[in-house]
Amino acid sequence: MSEAAWGLHHAVMNIRTAIVGFGFMGQMHARVCQALPGVELVGIVDTFPGVEGRAVELGFKTAVAPSLSVLLETVDVDVVDICLPTDLHSAVIITAARAGKHIFCEKPLALELADAEEALLEVERKGVALQVGQCIRFWPEYQALERFVKSGQGGKLVSLSLQRRASRPAYSRDNWLHEAKRSKGAALDLHIHDTDYILHLLGRPKAVHSVGHQEKGAWSHLFTQYLFDDIAVTAEGGWDLPAQWGFQMAFQAVFENAAVDFDSLSSPTLHLTLGETKREPLPFEKPQLASAGATGGNISDLGGYYNELAYFYEQLRQNRKPEIATGRQALESLRTVLAEIQSATEGRSISL
Numbered sequence: 001m002s003e004a005a006w007g008l009h010h011a012v013m014n015i016r017t018a019i020v021g022f023g024f025m026g027q028m029h030a031r032v033c034q035a036l037p038g039v040e041l042v043g044i045v046d047t048f049p050g051v052e053g054r055a056v057e058l059g060f061k062t063a064v065a066p067s068l069s070v071l072l073e074t075v076d077v078d079v080v081d082i083c084l085p086t087d088l089h090s091a092v093i094i095t096a097a098r099a100g101k102h103i104f105c106e107k108p109l110a111l112e113l114a115d116a117e118e119a120l121l122e123v124e125r126k127g128v129a130l131q132v133g134q135c136i137r138f139w140p141e142y143q144a145l146e147r148f149v150k151s152g153q154g155g156k157l158v159s160l161s162l163q164r165r166a167s168r169p170a171y172s173r174d175n176w177l178h179e180a181k182r183s184k185g186a187a188l189d190l191h192i193h194d195t196d197y198i199l200h201l202l203g204r205p206k207a208v209h210s211v212g213h214q215e216k217g218a219w220s221h222l223f224t225q226y227l228f229d230d231i232a233v234t235a236e237g238g239w240d241l242p243a244q245w246g247f248q249m250a251f252q253a254v255f256e257n258a259a260v261d262f263d264s265l266s267s268p269t270l271h272l273t274l275g276e277t278k279r280e281p282l283p284f285e286k287p288q289l290a291s292a293g294a295t296g297g298n299i300s301d302l303g304g305y306y307n308e309l310a311y312f313y314e315q316l317r318q319n320r321k322p323e324i325a326t327g328r329q330a331l332e333s334l335r336t337v338l339a340e341i342q343s344a345t346e347g348r349s350i351s352l
């Protein structure tokens, strides 16, 4: 893709971003935009009545509109960052692509494969960039595991077990997360992070076999075995724990001659046991602060959210399309989780 075709000449100017959906994740992305040099938040789209006040309260003085189309009538935008409930993702990707905007869209790409495919075809037809918020590919501890696997230091990876457990989420606008037809439950909304990481690290499994627990017509806790030729892989994801339980992400990776384990509830979070040595904390890179911004100089709590957006904007600045967490990769993760849901529903393994 030529530079002219991209229409991006941002090496010397700000990239202007509009965030669509200013809830939990939209506000997170807004904080990251503030911390990223050369990125300017120029618009917020949301329908909830208090959105303008909330934006000001958080220190964002930008245009606010009830829809992307309305915003684009008056505001010059380069990037549309979609943080809407999942059932709205594909339609807004299509609107943004047709307007020639580059797109960052939160995960999951869509609820259904057909909607995801339609959105990707429009993105590809218009030649705009798209990255999906599969942030675990950018999460420091998971990146450290990826580096350790590639280093060969512990020998071959022989088994991998991942967990993502949470209390029932109570924060989403109109409680959309608990509507099966809007989120497909924890299976798609939460557990997709680990499925996506498995695909990123190990490629596509031959088959999946899942069991779990359902609430209100959606899988609120899923346990999946991923069938590979030479490595045992399993992942658990659920949000049906009691309200005060909190949130945990964790993994245990066993190698021929080592183990790497991560637990977000521990401090330090990441450990290595190498050969006959003691289990020790494994140092890893945290995001480096690029500008002070409104974060007060501390962005380590933004972790993978900072890393994924820093990567996205750097690709745009270099006139490149993102190659990590692409639309097509996110489609594969969606396809795999839908197979897991089918497996749990039908009580049988599903080949991929």
Ligand SMILES: NC(=O)c1ccc[n+]([C@@H]2O[C@H](COP(=O)([O-])OP(=O)(O)OC[C@H]3O[C@@H](n4cnc5c(N)ncnc54)[C@H](O)[C@@H]3O)[C@@H](O)[C@H]2O)c1
Residues within 6 Å of the ligand: 020, 021, 022, 023, 024, 025, 026, 045, 046, 047, 048, 066, 067, 083, 084, 085, 086, 088, 106, 107, 108, 133, 134, 135, 171, 172, 173, 174, 176, 189
């Ligand atoms: N990457 C992650 O770790 C992570 C974490 C949480 C959520 N997410 C994803 O981010 C997306 C948003 O989730 P959230 O937790 O921020 O939800 P949320 O309910 O907190 O925010 C959604 C926002 O969208 C707004 N909205 C709803 N319909 C709208 C419409 N038609 N037009 C304009 N605005 C509208 C709501 O008013 C709300 O402010 C979801 O796809 C979710 O899966 C990702």
